[in-house]
Amino acid sequence: RKEVEQDPGPFNVPEGATVAFNCTYSNSASQSFFWYRQDCRKEPKLLMSVYSSGNEDGRFTAQLNRASQYISLLIRDSKLSDSATYLCVVNMDGDMRFGAGTRLTVKP
Amino acid sequence: DADVTQTPRNRITKTGKRIMLECSQTKGHDRMYWYRQDPGLGLRLIYYSFDVKDINKGEISDGYSVSRQAQAKFSLSLESAIPNQTALYFCATSVTGQDGYTFGSGTRLTVV
Numbered sequence: 001r002k003e004v005e006q007d008p009g010p011f012n013v014p015e016g017a018t019v020a021f022n023c024t025y026s027n028s029a030s031q032s033f034f035w036y037r038q039d040c041r042k043e044p045k046l047l048m049s050v051y052s053s054g055n056e057d058g059r060f061t062a063q064l065n066r067a068s069q070y071i072s073l074l075i076r077d078s079k080l081s082d083s084a085t086y087l088c089v090v091n092m093d094g095d096m097r098f099g100a101g102t103r104l105t106v107k108p
Numbered sequence: 109d110a111d112v113t114q115t116p117r118n119r120i121t122k123t124g125k126r127i128m129l130e131c132s133q134t135k136g137h138d139r140m141y142w143y144r145q146d147p148g149l150g151l152r153l154i155y156y157s158f159d160v161k162d163i164n165k166g167e168i169s170d171g172y173s174v175s176r177q178a179q180a181k182f183s184l185s186l187e188s189a190i191p192n193q194t195a196l197y198f199c200a201t202s203v204t205g206q207d208g209y210t211f212g213s214g215t216r217l218t219v220v
Contacts, residue, residue: 041196044198049208099150100149
């Protein structure tokens with residue numbers, strides 16, 4: 001089992017749609033969690049941290065389910081500019097472990 | 109200027125050649141990291157350093173070496189490049205390791 005597992009997609013959605021990504025992780029002792037966004041051939045950029053109580057930043061909502069060892073990212077009212085690969089990142093024993101990413105394409 | 113700068117941006121080299129990838133940062137972070145990214149595999153950690161005198165192997169350190177010349181500089185070397193080291197390489201920095209990372213814009217390396 002991979003340490004951090006994501007559905008690779010691609011997710012192809014129309015503008016305005018709501019889309020959700022899940023990510024599962026193997027280490028139940030993991031302490032911190034993040035979502036990064038990566039545009040094609042560019043560096044990953046921190047989108048948001050994921051807190052136990054769940055957190056929201058505009059159209060983006062992140063949630064953590066420790067019991068089931070997964071985190072999720074919900075994007076509401078998708079924009080063309082949301083097209084990117086979304087990386088799930090989990091801090092395990094002090095090391096960041098990256099998922100392979102989920103590719104999202106938002107179409108007009 | 110970018111907070112984390114990587115040079116070169118692109119490089120094509122021949123099998124067996126020695127090559128160095130450089131990373132410098134202006135964020136004042138102590139922690140620096142080198143990752144490689146391959147399609148479908150996500151980022152994998154090659155080496156990391158928590159300060160100038162600290163060097164640690166990551167998940168895939170074989171075939172690579174690093175040097176932390178100063179707090180702001182962390183270079184990655186391939187002593188004898190091989191084709192399966194063709195990848196996108198990223199340098200990153202962080203404050204505590206528990207916070208988010210800041211990445212450089214990457215070096216696309218092709219070994220032929």
